[in-house]
Amino acid sequence: NTKVKVRQAMHKLGYTPNFAAQNLANKSTQTIGGILPVGTMGNPAQNPLFLEMIQEIGVVCNEQKYMISLATGKTMAELKDSVRLMHQRKLVDGFILLYSEAKDPIRKFLHDEKIPYALLGKPDVYENETIYIDNDNRLSGKSAADCLIQHGHQRIGYVGLTPSQVVDKERYKGYSDALRDANLTVHPELYFETPTDFMAFLEFLEETQPTGLVVGDDRLALRVLQYLQLDKYKVPDDISLISFNNSVFATLSHPFLTTIDIHVQELARQAAALLIRQLNEPSALLPKMIVPHEVIERETVMRVRGE
Numbered sequence: 001n002t003k004v005k006v007r008q009a010m011h012k013l014g015y016t017p018n019f020a021a022q023n024l025a026n027k028s029t030q031t032i033g034g035i036l037p038v039g040t041m042g043n044p045a046q047n048p049l050f051l052e053m054i055q056e057i058g059v060v061c062n063e064q065k066y067m068i069s070l071a072t073g074k075t076m077a078e079l080k081d082s083v084r085l086m087h088q089r090k091l092v093d094g095f096i097l098l099y100s101e102a103k104d105p106i107r108k109f110l111h112d113e114k115i116p117y118a119l120l121g122k123p124d125v126y127e128n129e130t131i132y133i134d135n136d137n138r139l140s141g142k143s144a145a146d147c148l149i150q151h152g153h154q155r156i157g158y159v160g161l162t163p164s165q166v167v168d169k170e171r172y173k174g175y176s177d178a179l180r181d182a183n184l185t186v187h188p189e190l191y192f193e194t195p196t197d198f199m200a201f202l203e204f205l206e207e208t209q210p211t212g213l214v215v216g217d218d219r220l221a222l223r224v225l226q227y228l229q230l231d232k233y234k235v236p237d238d239i240s241l242i243s244f245n246n247s248v249f250a251t252l253s254h255p256f257l258t259t260i261d262i263h264v265q266e267l268a269r270q271a272a273a274l275l276i277r278q279l280n281e282p283s284a285l286l287p288k289m290i291v292p293h294e295v296i297e298r299e300t301v302m303r304v305r306g307e
Contacts, residue, residue, distance in 0.1 A: 003100035018210060031067045032057075032275055033092040037099040037185075038079050048248050049264055053098050053120070056268035064276050071095070080106055087115055093279050096120065096271050097219035100132075100166040118275040120267055122166050131278060133270045133289045135262045137167050140293040141174025144214045144242045144260055146297055149182050149265060153212035153240060155202055157204065158189045159224055161216040168216055171244065175214050192220060201227050211304050212240040217240050221300075236302040255299035266291050 033099045034057060036050055061068050069092055073079030083106055086092050094117065097107060100121025110117045111126050117142075119132040144275070148156050158175045160168045172189050190204045191197075215221040221243035225235055233239050235255055243250070246261035270289050278286055 028279075029091060029093050030065060031069055031092045032061065032272070032279075033069050033071050033083070033086050033095040035071045035079070035083060035095055035097045035099075038073050038076050039102070049217075049245055050098060052247075052264050053268040056110070056265045057096060059122055059277070060269050060272035064273075066276060076105060080109060082107065087113065094118075094275050096275055100124070100134075102166055102169075103163050103164075114302070116275065116278050117148045118271045118278070120271050122170060122177045124166050131273065131274050131286050131288070133267050133291065135267070135291055135293050137170035138174040138177070139258050140244065140262065141171030141214065142178040143174070143176035143293065144171070144244070144294055145175045147242055147258070147297075147301060148212035148240055149178060149184070151212075151240065151301055153210075154182075154184050154304075155208060155210045156184065156212040156214065157187050157208050157210040159201075159213055159215045159220065160191050161205075161220060162191060163189075171214075171216065190227040192223060198227055198230075202231060205231065206235075210239060212242075212301070214225050215241060215243040217245045218243045218247045218257055218259055219245075221259075222249055222253065225300075237305075240301040240304075242295075246294075250296070250298070258301040259296050261294040263291050263293070263295050 020069040034054060046215055054070070058068055069086065071079060071086055072291040073082050083095065095110060095115065095117040097110075099121045100119055100123060102124045107117075107119070107123070107126075111129070117131070119130055120134070121132065122134045122137065123130045123132055145156055156175075156179060160170060160172060176186045187208050187210075190200065192201070213224065215224050221241060224241060228239060230236055242258045242259045242260070244257045244262060245264065250259045253298060255281055270291065274286055274289070277284065
């Protein structure tokens with residue numbers, strides 16, 4: 001058999017196929033690009049959530065004989081240049097956006113250039129044209145507030161990440177839904193974006209006098225815990241706290257965080273699988289996927305005393 005003889009000769013000579021040449025002929029790079037958000041939020045060393053995503057995407061890529069390449073930037077302009085170059089030089093077949101921001105120029109570029117991509121999070125525009133994988137963040141925000149309400153809390157505040165994040169807007173809507181359903185006062189959200197936010201936080205506590213807080217994610221929750229301790233509050237004795245993600249931060253310090261598990265590994269795996277399927281079957285109608293969430297009760301929520 002000629003094929004067998006050729007393979008035996010290749011093996012003896014230590015020959016390996018030139019996959020780059022094969023991919024060029026096939027007009028495929030067998031590589032997908034992962035796009036991290038700008039600034040510290042997208043730094044895997046500072047936010048392990050993204051490291052988890054990259055690892056899980058890598059697992060799916062390995063199974064499907066794909067590779068992953070990362071696009072990063074300290075500014076939005078740098079990030080856009082990185083994505084544009086990866087596309088123009090045909091270094092990737094498509095992209096996974098590991099975040100969802102309102103009015104995102106990166107997603108607009110991908111959409112306008114008709115570049116295949118999948119989105120981790122809910123799109124603010126082009127929803128019917130976008131392959132996306134997300135939690136029901138409005139429902140998870142409601143679940144977080146409901147957890148506090150079920151423990152007797154009536155004065156509940158919301159501390160968010162940034163108003164540009166679609167996920168934060170949705171979770172705040174869910175928080176608001178829960179409080180309205182319980183006929184409780186809905187407070188404006190507080191965001192931690194500058195070094196002066198500690199003073200704003202103290203003013204927020206003074207004005208709202210909350211017994212419970214819903215906090216945008218576990219990493220931010222650790223800052224909130226520090227701020228509360230600096231102002232002589234005890235958690236959960238004086239103020240209960242629930243956050244999101246169930247990341248490594250949830251059990252880094254005491255008390256351990258009560259948090260919403262968004263199943264980030266499943267989100268990342270599904271994003272990679274859907275993008276690769278889109279690349280292999282361009283005409284296929286692919287679903288929008290919603291991954292369920294789960295409340296993980298630990299040590300930062302307790303019943304309001306005397307109620």
